[in-house]
Structure formats: C-alpha cells, structure tokens
Amino acid sequence: MDTLKDTAVSRRCKRGMELAAKGMVTRHGDLYVVHGRGGNYTVCLDHQTYQETCSCPDWKVNVLERGNQAHRCKHIYAVALVAARS
Numbered sequence: 001m002d003t004l005k006d007t008a009v010s011r012r013c014k015r016g017m018e019l020a021a022k023g024m025v026t027r028h029g030d031l032y033v034v035h036g037r038g039g040n041y042t043v044c045l046d047h048q049t050y051q052e053t054c055s056c057p058d059w060k061v062n063v064l065e066r067g068n069q070a071h072r073c074k075h076i077y078a079v080a081l082v083a084a085r086s
Contacts, residue, residue: 017077
C-alpha cells in the first residue's frame with residue numbers, strides 16, 4: 001500500500017513541477033490560479049483551517065470528503081514551487 005501511495009504522490013509532484021515549469025501558475029494577490037487540463041483552479045497556501053487549499057475535485061474529495069488532511073494535489077505542488085521561486 002505504501003508503494004501505491006508513494007507512486008501517486010510522485011505522479012502529483014511530477015505533474016505539479018510540469019505545470020510550474022510551463023508557466024501555468026499565476027498569482028492574484030494572496031491566491032494563485034493554476035491552469036490545468038480540466039480547468040482553472042484556485043489555490044491558497046495559507047488557509048486558516050486546512051493550510052493549503054485548492055478548488056479542484058481531487059483536493060475536495062480527498063480532504064473535504066475523506067478527511068485526509070495530509071493530501072496535496074498537483075496544483076498545490078505547482079503553486080508551492082512557484083511561490084518558493086519568488
């Protein structure tokens with residue numbers, strides 16, 4: 001099971017790096033917009049309750065519905081990279 005989890009996290013990290021490298025992340029004040037394949041998603045890196053949040057279905061299902069507070073989607077990884085560079 002850990003191998004599957006590690007593989008899924010690795011895929012999300014890799015896709016996040018690709019989104020950041022392609023310039024698919026734009027900053028709007030304290031928020032970021034990631035232009036993904038399925039649409040544009042809003043990311044906040046310092047939400048008071050959840051720390052990082054994203055408007056994508058992956059984040060909503062895993063964090064809000066399943067309660068996995070440690071889950072990070074590819075959009076959050078992309079924004080974290082862009083924020084770290086600036």
